[in-house]
């Protein structure tokens with residue numbers, strides 16, 4: 001998508017899918033966090049907030065956050081809930097302010113809810129904008145939904161130091177192409193160091209996996225032990241990458257539940273960017289081959305219990321823990337793997353690679 005210049009623009013399929021995922025995730029995040037952090041409060045930070053609407057849709061990340069922050073199961077805890085929106089474009093920041101005031105007039109907002117729109121660059125303002133409302137006292141969920149090369153590594157690092165905090169970062173394909181052409185300054189800002197420049201020495205096919213892997217590693221280093229990454233591909237074949245960084249297994253599970261919810265995310269195929277075969281699939285008709293191959297590869301190293309394989313699926317792949325059993329059953333049937341030991345429970349069963357035989 002060409003970068004829009006007007007105040008509003010048309011929402012594309014990627015953005016619609018991203019909104020579905022965000023809505024599903026924050027519908028769990030707000031009530032859980034509000035109940036757990038009553039003493040210090042919680043902060044939803046939208047670093048690239050946009051105007052709050054599209055020419056063809058009234059859904060947007062700020063409105064999704066507002067709607068969920070105002071739900072009874074959130075406000076009943078009386079937890080200080082801060083919503084901080086930063087937007088660089090003057091017209092968009094004004095549009096958002098007016099929209100929020102019209103849709104959620106300050107008179108209907110509960111006393112514990114603080115909402116602030118700040119105009120300026122996310123990299124310049126994030127620290128102060130969050131501090132003004134006392135947001136650094138508690139957990140922060142940072143939605144970093146820029147156009148591509150806008151999220152400074154420093155922001156991700158700062159959020160990573162904050163207890164129980166999370167980031168959701170958007171990447172566009174264009175972003176990588178620009179890097180390959182040597183936009184050094186942007187690369188330095190986003191990766192936080194110069195090792196991304198090795199991309200110049202790689203062939204075309206190797207560039208994208210290298211940069212994605214490096215960013216994945218960068219999120220780990222920033223303080224997120226769990227990084228979920230996937231590529232969304234629309235009907236025209238355009239792709240967009242999302243990186244979700246968290247310290248919590250439960251958060252990974254919730255995020256994936258949103259991704260895999262039965263009705264799917266319309267018009268999108270998905271791909272685990274770390275799958276060497278680069279297989280993409282429709283969530284409604286998923287392809288489990290990458291998960292099966294990953295399990296075989298793991299068992300090639302040593303025996304693993306079902307519990308370990310489920311943990312691997314949850315934390316290292318796009319798949320859910322519940323996908324492991326049918327995949328293992330099918331691998332057993334194909335005699336690619338075998339049972340090494342049964343255990344007291346299903347999770348304790350230990351699997352290994354099957355002995356290869358000719359007949």
Ligand SMILES: C[S@@+](CC[C@H](N)C(=O)[O-])C[C@H]1O[C@@H](n2cnc3c(N)ncnc32)[C@H](O)[C@@H]1O
Nearest residue numbers: 048049050060061087088089120121122145146
């Ligand atoms: C992809 S749109 C955001 C969409 C929005 N999150 C939503 O879900 O509706 C990116 C927005 O970031 C703004 N922007 C670009 N660079 C920025 C920066 N450095 N700091 C803050 N906002 C920026 C753009 O003006 C644009 O409105």
